[in-house]
Structures are given as structure tokens and as C-alpha cells.
Amino acid sequence: MTTKPKASKAELAEKFRAFIDPDFVITDDETMKPYECDGMSMYCEMPMLVVLPETAEQVQRVMRICNEHEVPVVARGAGTGLSAGAMPHKEGVVLSLAKFNRILDIDPLARTARLQPGVRNLAISEEAAQFGLYYGPDPSSQIACTIGGNVAENSGGVHCLKYGLTVHNILSVEMITAEGERVVIGSDALDVCGMDLLALMTGSEGLLGIVTEVKVKLLPKPEVAQVVMAGFDSVQKAGDAVGGIISHGIIPGGLEMMDGHAIIAADDFAQAGYPREAKALLLCEVDGTEEEVHEHIAQAEALFRELGATSVKTSQSEEERALLWKGRKSAFPAVGRISPDYYCMDGTIPRRYLAHVLLEMEKMSEEFGLRVANVFHAGDGNLHPLILFDANVPGEFERTEAFGGRILNLCVEVGGCITGEHGVGVEKIRQMAVQFNDEELQQFHDVKAAFDPAGILNPGKGVPALRFCQEYRSLEHKQHKHDTVDAAHG
């Protein structure tokens, strides 16, 4: 392969300023500083420069220039990501889509919305509300996160057991390829001929293309939604109750669980009226027509009591419903109040292993000397353990990372995966070697090369270089053996 001419920072900036408002080609450290990390602030890097184009044509030209000079490009939305997927490359360009913030069109009859990628997730539902419609996926960061970022991460939220993830709720994307081609993937229809490139793009963490427009599906807003809150004196019982609800044929709109630590923290924060003595709490939201909700709420209440709930309460008004959710939705900041820092994990497990995984985590918590609180998307098996630590204590973050890594290994061991919705990014790249073997990882690299032959899109994220994997696996293996010996001696 011939080496292409390298471009200096000044040369690149000059080229970009020829077609982008010079104020939005940022090269000074002070203005670039806010771009050094995303929501995962433990991982930082300063980029070479930052550009904020405002048209797809400009993005196209940026990509052509970067491709020609083999300059890394990291796309960025609101920067709320939790895996350092938008962490800059030190020799690369951060391409911010912040100026692409317009809702282009809402078609109420077709129940679709055409959006620029920088539109905030919540803004879609707010705009669609006048037509009795809303956008399904609702990640906790929905006030700030953008639809472009949602496509990159395949974001979910608390309603995805019933309403699906981003991949289930989009019809098409317009994207600029690494080589600067403008293509539309998908259509107004529910499928297109050929390979499902739309699914492949969704969750690809900015490694396959730059999304410049998204068409999403909108859903009719349910007539009614009510929440049943049930407290349990053991996690096992709460887990069984989740199974009970689903076996009964009820698919809740949202089904969330918190453990004892999270209950107290969230209740202190939101005064949501949670049963503070409970070891586990379930929030089960049923939505649909009035008749359906009435029927299913009665069944859910009875089932929870039958399955050993120590308290059962159902929201009787929109205010009550909002309050019950407020506790859950503020669980992260609430935990933030009881600890200087916290580290949020994102493993997914088959639900039947919940009690086992939580018990193992308790043991690890003792071993590492770090507290952990758990919130759990119980309906879909997505676990968010929050490890509490203090970044100012030397070595504590490293210990936290190691603890987190072990939790993810455990998730994979029971048949789950290392990330349900936060993405791999930089943060979980080592654990990819636990979930996938070298042949599978090589296949991922080959898929990437099909879209991005020069490898300029978000390099170093998502899929690890194979040479690091062997090393990590053997380290983990030693660690595991060590633990087993310790346990035997303990």
C-alpha cells in the first residue's frame, strides 16, 4: 500500500475553512477542551482539530479530504455516550454533528419523522405529541442525547422489551461513507432488497459511516399507562416475579428492578415513596387501551402478592406514575450523591441467572473493597451495576476497572454479553476478546474494511486488534485460576 501524503493541522484547517465557516473549524486547545471526552470522562484525549459542518455536502468534503490524507475521523453527537466511543483521536478530526439539529418533517398519517442526526431524542416525542404520536426508544440520557448517537449505539431505554431498540424503530439513514459517497440505506418501506445494511449500521459506533439524516417510525401514544411498584425481601423473589409476569402473557411497557442500595439512594434523592426496607424493588409499567391496562394491572398486582411481594402499590394518577419513575430515572445521580464517583457497567444476562450474578457480584464487591449498587432493566436482562469509588484515591479507579471487567466476564460466562446498550467504544474493548474469538473478531475487521478501506472512521474503537486479545485472554485466565485457588483456600 502506498503511503498517502500526511497533512499537518494547519493544512487541514485551511482546507476545511475553504468551505466551512472558519469559526467552526476549531484548532485552539481551549475551545477544543470540551471535546476531549464524552460521558465516560475517565477516558480523555485532545483531538488535532474539531469541525462543525452544517450540510451533508460539507460532511462529504470533510470525509474526502480525511480519506485522501488518511486522517482519523471521530463523529460526535451530544457526547453523552458511556463507553468513550466519541473520545477523540489525537491525530484526528472530531466531526461534530451539533449543527444538524432540525426536525425536517413529521408525517402523522405515515407515522414517521425525518430528522437531522443532531436532533435530541426527547425533542422527537415532544414534537410528535401534537399528533398523538411518540418515538419509542427512550434512553435515560434522552433529554440530551441525539438520534444520530442513538443510531451509532443502537440505544434502548426502559421500554424496549415491548417497543424495541433503535434498530426496530428506524426506516432509513442517509450517510456519508468513509470515501465521501452519499448513500441512503433503507427506504420509506419496512424492508429493502439485499443485505440488511441498515441493521449493520445501527450500533456500529461511528466505525462504518457518518449519518447525516435519519427517518424514524413513530408510535401512537398509549391511551393509559400505570405503574405497579412491588417490594420484595429477596432479589430471587423479585426475579421470579418478573418471570411470573411474562409467563402470564403480559408484556409490560417497562419493567425495572433495583437492589437495596439503589432503592435507598434513589428514595433519598427523589422521595419517591419506595419501600426502604425492601431488598429488591420492581417497577412494572403496563400501557395500552384503558380496558387492557385495567385488566393487566389487576393481574399484575395479584401475581406480585402471590409471588411474595412485601408491598404492592399502583399509581393512581399521572403525577404518581411520574414520581415512581423519577426515582428510577435519577438512580445514577442519586448514587452519585453517596459516592464521589461511580462507574456504570452495562452487561446483559439471561434473566434466570440474575440471583446468581448478583450474589457473585456481592462476593467481588468484598474482594475489591468497593461498594456496588444495581439497577436492572429486568424485562430485557440488561444489568447496570454502579461501582462506587473515589478517583482521588490512588489506584482506586484501576481497581474499579478490574472489578468492572470481572463483572463483564461473569455476564459472558452465563450466556450474556458485555454491553447491552452503552457500546464497546474504548472502555470495553478488552472484554471483546472474552465474548468473541479471533476468527469472529477478524470477521468484524473485514466488515469494517468493506465500508472503510483506509480505516479512518473512529479507529481504535469497538473491535480490538487481534494481537492484544491473546494477551488479555491469558491474563484473565491466570486471574481466574488465581481466584479459584483463593476461593479454595478461603
Added chain:
Amino acid sequence: MGDISQMLKNQILEARQTGQKLNIEGGGTKAFMGRTADTEAGTLKLGEHTGIVEYHPVELVLTARAGTTLAEIEATLAEEGQCLHFEPPRFGDGSTLGGTLACNLSGPARPWSGSIRDQVLGIRLLNGKGEHLRFGGQVMKNVAGYDTSRLQAGAMGTLGAITEISLKVMPRPAMSLTLVQDMPLDDVIQDMNSRAKEPKPITGAAWVDGKVYLRLAGAKSAVEATAEKWSGEVMEQGDAFWHQLQHMQHDFFAGDEPLWRFSVGSTADHPKLEGPWLVDWAGSQRWYRGDADIARLETLAQRAGGQVSLFRGGDRTDEVMHHQPRALKDIQQRLKKSFDPDGIFNPGRLYSWL
């Protein structure tokens, strides 16, 4: 019977050495789909790679080998009050899960319950190097690595042989009911979409022979209350109608006349093309019978925001799928090469250039 993945792998490795091509076959019920299969090629028989590997009703997840028949899977699910809610069509007793994913086939509930592609959680796949790869998982959410599982939907086996599939299953609705009334084609698109816009338990909207059929399914109270509010007669044999539609056994689908599938925007004006039409998926899927030039139909489909394919019959030596723009053709050719560098699997079945 059972797990024959080692045998399949050996056959691929041998084909790779000898330069032989392989047509992938499951139950053999979808031989009519895609372009004419390469007659020089050997056959990779997935039909004997069978069996439900894992099924946990409480998890709403089932894992089966690709050659397992839909009949077996649906019977197993029914014992637990669950179902494949994307309502896959069967073109014979042998229709398999693997073939259904490769062809991305889903039935009348598709706009509301999703497609098979939507329900896939993970797969195992033998690529063209004979590597047996595992992607995705058995959990609802998994964003580790690219979604190469759903990528297979519609790829018609051109990327490899799917050997195992994990997918989400759902409880069967407590009851269902069908409303029917006369309606001209001109009014039907508006009508179906207006209904679909309401927060009601609708799971089917089709137009056949001058009548519109709406299916309500879910909690009994919700279904009955909605039926009272909406117009239309309650149909006696409602379930039988949807069953016929799902499996394409309705008279509309009979005979040898070319069958075209328009996958378009649900609210798009109906294409100006004389001949017999059947509308399903609340307007998103429209079937047409007749001899026609694919280039002309492509123009009509694009105007309606979608694409067209020659689903059955007609000339299958030429292209049968909507053409791909150059950039997407390039990407798909490169993807093909990344999975199947020697072009072993299903040569020319999806497109002449793949």
C-alpha cells in the same frame, strides 16, 4: 439429524479447495425465490441440521438449528402459549427457520410485531472459510460487535450458511377478532393508516378483492371495546383468512402469472398500474400479478418510497431484485468478499453480480 455442523464445515473446506460452488438448501420450499440457482454447483444441505437447542419460555428466547422446521418450532412454542409473532409464511411442511431468516419473510402482523429480522438475537454462521462463527447472543440487547446477525436477513445465503438462530418469541394474544367491510382501493390506504395511527390493539390490515380486513388482537377487553367503536362486520372465520394470507394460500397467489412484491411507504399513492393487486401491512406491502418490465416497476416503486422484486414466476435468469445504487452495490460486493472470499455460497442467487 441433529448437529451436523462438522460435516457442513468439512464440505465447505472441500469446496474451497476444489473450487466448487455450493447452493444452500434447507427444506427446499423456497427454490422458487431469488434468481435461478447455479446448476453446476453442489448442495449444502442444512435441512438435516435440526433441533431446538434451548428454549426458555420465561426468557422469551428460543434457539434452534437452522434446519429446524417452522412447524416444529411453532408447535413447541404453542405448548407454552407462545408464538412466532412475526407470522412467518410456510411454503410447505419443510419450511425452515434458517430459510425464513435468509429470505427475511414475515406475515401480516409485521408492521406491529416486527419481522424475523427484528426478532433475531444472535446466530451461528459458517462463512466461506469454513469458520463456525457466533454473533449476537441469547439476550434482548447486545451491542458488542457489528450486527452481523440481522445483516443476514434478505442476504439469501450469499454471506454464509446460517447454522443456528436465537430469537425473541412472544405470548400468543389472548384473543383476536377480524372486522371486514367493502372499500374501493382508492380509499383503502387512507383508511388503514388512520386506523394504524390509533392506540388500539391492531395487528393486521389488508385489502383483498374490494374488502378491507382489520385484525384486532390482545387482551379480550381491549379487543372487544375497539371492535365496538370501529366500523365493519365481525368476520366469522377471521383467523382462517389471516392464515391464508400469511401462507400465501389465498386465490390471489395461485397460478403461474408473475408475482411482484412492492415494499413501499405505507401511505404512498397506489401505483398507476392496471391489474390485480393485494394490499397488506397497512399499505407497506403490495402484491401485483402480471407480466411487466422490472425497470418500469422500479420507477413506480421508487415513486412510492420503496422497492420492487419479482417474488415468484417470470424470467428468473435476469435480475429479480430492485437494482442497487453503485455505492451500495460496491459495499455489498466487498461484504460478500469479507465473508465468502472465494464466492462459494449461492452464486448469483440474490443478484447476478453477487
